[in-house]
Amino acid sequence: MQPADKLIMHGLVVTMDDQLSLIDDGAVAIVGAKIVAAGASGSLSGFIGPATEIIDATGQLVMPGLINTHTHAADALFRGLVDDLALEPWLERLWVAERKFLRPDTVQFGAQLAQAEMIRSGTTTALDMFWFPEVSAQVAQAAGFRLMTGPVYFDLAEPDKIPVEQRTARGREFLQQYQHDPLITPCVTPHSTYTVSPQYLQEAQALADEFGVLLTTHASETAKEVTTVSERYGQSPPRHLDALGMLTERTVLAHCVHLRGDEIELLAQRQTVVAHCPMSNLKLGSGIAPLPQMRQAGVQTTLGTDGPVSSNDLDMWAAMRLAAVLHKGVQQNPTLLSAQEVVKMVTCDAAIALGLGDKIGSLAAGKEADIILIDLSRPHLVPRYDVYSHLIYAVGRDDVATALIRGRTVMQQRQLLTIDEASAIAAVQELAQQIAQ
């Protein structure tokens, strides 16, 4: 038995493995980036060697890091700049600010701030659509944060000044660079059917197919979008995407608020993934996605925060709690979406949906060590009868004490170890003075 580099001991281990095993007084042994064993603390003491770092998780819950399947993280720069508007006027105003202020140096600060926020709140993987993805990827490399991102498609010349006809060539460079990266998973991120013409949507899909990577886009977020796209192309966003060959099991559609029954069936048939973003949909007045109907039809559903201008934070606990209670209230049915189902949506199920099921999403031997520790000793978490109930209805982001990604400790007892948070905050505050003007 090889000694572990790190051994997390004496925690309540919520594995999210196939059996959904819970281990009281549990331990997780880590060698390098990987988990080599998860089990009772007593049975794993053989992994202790002279150099093993013991992480005492007494009084803490140990679980896989959370997976956010839709965000625009570096938009953290503009948080609170545009609120209380519908999507269309909201986007117009946000895009003005983005065009004016987004450059590699500003995106770097925004990405640092956002990744600090995500790590602090227990998110260890995010699927991100944003300008200058190479900058966010570099920030993630330094932070040790697991990022899925890649080339953006948008018909108009945008902050990165890349003409749309050059996006595929530039995108290919990004995919080549990160194709085999252990931390950055490249993907292709055309914005939507209303901002990208069919020709470039098809180019984006061809690029994703060439590298066998995932493609993500917005779809059917508002009623107005559905009308616009239907008038322009004679069919709704999901039907339009399907006609272009873009609904596959490697497609993640953000939102899907306005879907007909036949479109839900289509997404289930195509095994397409939906990223449900309830906070953003409510705040922008976009509507309420038919999440229970999608799940009943067999659509793969996951959860996202959306960007910090629409949601207005990157707090997956808020997204989880909202997803769990919203549909109960709307449909007057408290049995919809159990707490355990929602925890699966942000761990094991999300990992599979993103094509990362062999790497992350559960605490089991052979998986990479993306792990968070949650302090269970605080008043709002005592007593505890059902662990999933607490995770959805009681835990908040400040309860996350420690986070590891690929075996590297990125936060220890609320101290960030890989991001210079103070300098990121100072840089963003300085920039914000210009943005505010």
Ligand SMILES: [Zn+2]
């Ligand atoms: Zn979005």
